[in-house]
Amino acid sequence: MINFRYHVVSLTAVFLALAIGLVVGTAALNGPVVDSIKERVNALSKDNQQMRQSVQNMQKELEQEEEFAADMAQVFLPGRLTDRRVLVLGLPSGRDHTEGVMQMLTTAGANITGRVDLQDKFIDPENNSNLMELATVAARPTAPATGLPGNGHGVETSSALLASVLLDRPEGGTPVTEADRRAVLASYVNAGYAASEERVAGPAEAVVVVSGQPYVDKDFGKKDESVVKIAEQFDRTGATVVAGNGSAGGNLVAIVRADPVLSQSMSTVDNANTIQGQLVTVLAMVQQLTEKKAGQYGVGDNAAERMPKLPQ
Incomplete structure (x- = not known):
């Protein structure tokens, strides 16, 4: 062995x-x-x-x-928007380039009636009911709750109320008093839904909605939908240009361009996070106010042109 x-x-x-x-x-x-x-x-x-x-x-x-x-x-730009009243509405995703857009509007001679920055709280779907209630409470005699959307979407209803006091009323409509304008806006600022560093100086005839990338958290679908409803309500009253960052993934620019109705009334710029895009944003606003025409501009695949062709 x-x-x-x-x-x-x-x-x-x-x-x-x-x-x-x-x-x-x-x-x-x-x-x-x-x-x-x-x-x-x-x-x-x-x-x-x-x-x-x-x-x-x-x-x-x-x-x-x-x-x-x-x-x-x-x-x-100088003189392109002289005496034209423009509101700057900043969305949470557009904070980084809101200031650049405002500087370009100032260069063009625009009368910026105010800058209102909507907060993340305004977009959060958990605050839907609170926004519905706030719209009722914040309403004033010359900015009543009657006529506001009543479909149960708080962002849409509150956006409609804010648009009614921050933009011109339709021809023949009762003007909003300065006291009521300040009171409505203060209701949203005091509740943490909006921020406005300076007093809003009267109503605007047009609005630049400064937006950015799409949401990516668990509530991205509802939040992206809310952003669109905000833009829609302001577009119902005044000329609207969306100054965005990118044109894919479901952000505001992408949704507007894909919608045959919205794209006929709202202009979009997909590179407003750059100086070039901020310049184009102002030219798009000039086109909106002088030609009553919307266009889709920028460098994205779904942009119609890089910039609008304005008459000399």
Whole structure:
């Protein structure tokens, strides 16, 4: 019989042979393998340097394009919106480029009647009932709750009330008093649904709705729907331009462009997060007010043109 010592000796011989094989094999391959690895590392390092240089070049080109657009704005915009009353309505997703849009409107000579920033709370579907109740409570004698949408959608109802006091009334309608305008807006500001750093100076004839990317949380569908209802209610009363960021994924720009009705009355700009897009936003507003025409502008695949062609 094969005893235990034989097993030990056999196993020891096997492991010794494996060890010797690994040492010999490593020694034999060490040179070629290391050289190959060094070559790959050097190649990757060069590729990385080239990519960094390309990024730096593109960044420099972008900065130059932005500077060029800013210079062109000083040439094309002054006087385009002189004495035209424009409201800036900022949505939560558009906060980063709202200020840039306002600067371009100012360059064009627009009379910005006010800036109202709707808060995340206004879009949150959990506040639907509260917004319905607030619309009733906030209503005033010259801004009554009668005639507001009564379909149970709080964002739509509250948006309609805000639009009725922030924009011109239809011809022949009873004007809203300044006291009632301030009171309605204050109701939403005090409740945390909106913010307005400066007093709204009268009604506007047009509105720029500053929006951004679509929502991506669990309530994205309801929130995107609410954003559209906000824009719809303001568009019912005044000329509307949506200054957005991107045109896909269900954001406001994408939805307006895909809707054959909304796209006939609302203009959209899908790159308003850039100086070029902010310039185009103002030109789109000029077109809305002078030609009563809507257009879909920007760099997205669903844009009709990069910018509107305005009459000289």
